[in-house]
Amino acid sequence: RREGGGAARFGAVMCCCGPCAMYRRSAMLSLLDQYETQLYRGKPSDFGEDRHLTILMLSAGFRTEYVPSAIAATVVPDTIGVYLRQQLRWARSTFRDTLLAFPVLAGLDRYLTLDVIGQNGGPLLLALSVLTGIGQFALTATVPWWTIMVIVSMTLVRCSVAAYRARELRFLGFALHTLVNIFLLIPLKAYALCTLSNSDWLSR
Helix, strand or coil, rough: CCCCHHCCCCCCCCCCHHHHCCCCCCHHHHHHHHHHHCCCCCCEECCCCCHHHHHHHHHCCCCCCCCCCCCCCCCCCCHHHHHHHHHHHHHHHHHHHHHHHHHHHHCHHHHHHHHHHHHHHHHHHHHHCCCHHHHHHHHHHCCCHHHHHHHHHHHHHHHHHHHHHHHHHHHHHHHHHHHHHHHHHHHHHHHHHHCCCCCCCCCC
16 A cells, blocks of 8 residues: 555554455454444444554554565456545545544554645645635636646656655656546545445445
């Protein structure tokens, strides 16, 4: 996972991805009751269980590690509709379980608090920038060049850092994902935030 490398230095990867995670049997059994009775607003919740289980592990004092040499395989979305349903599940899970993670962060390294804030604050700042640009265009009929340049600059910085750390130039191509974020994922995340109580699995 993208956050695996940094967070793993502190033994606290914040989300052990479901199909790529392994747990000690003893640790799993000690938390099984809590894991199987996950609720949100008094209703059973049956998605985002990997992030929820990770937070339970950290709350119980266990370490969650990232193993870069491990090899795992899973099924990924192959159409835009399936991809958006996956992202809707993930967005709801992230919003809900990030709140559950805040009490855990107090007992972990301060870097992890900054990391969680960055992961959640980045998309929020992008959304605010887009709304500001739309507002300027609607009110003044002028192209929001300043907003566009800020978004482009931050995108290039982020992708350059990723390419440098991975020593692979192909990470620069991830800049195109900003367009996906603006036109697809920001509206979807806004919808997810308004429908947190919806526990539909939405999978194939």
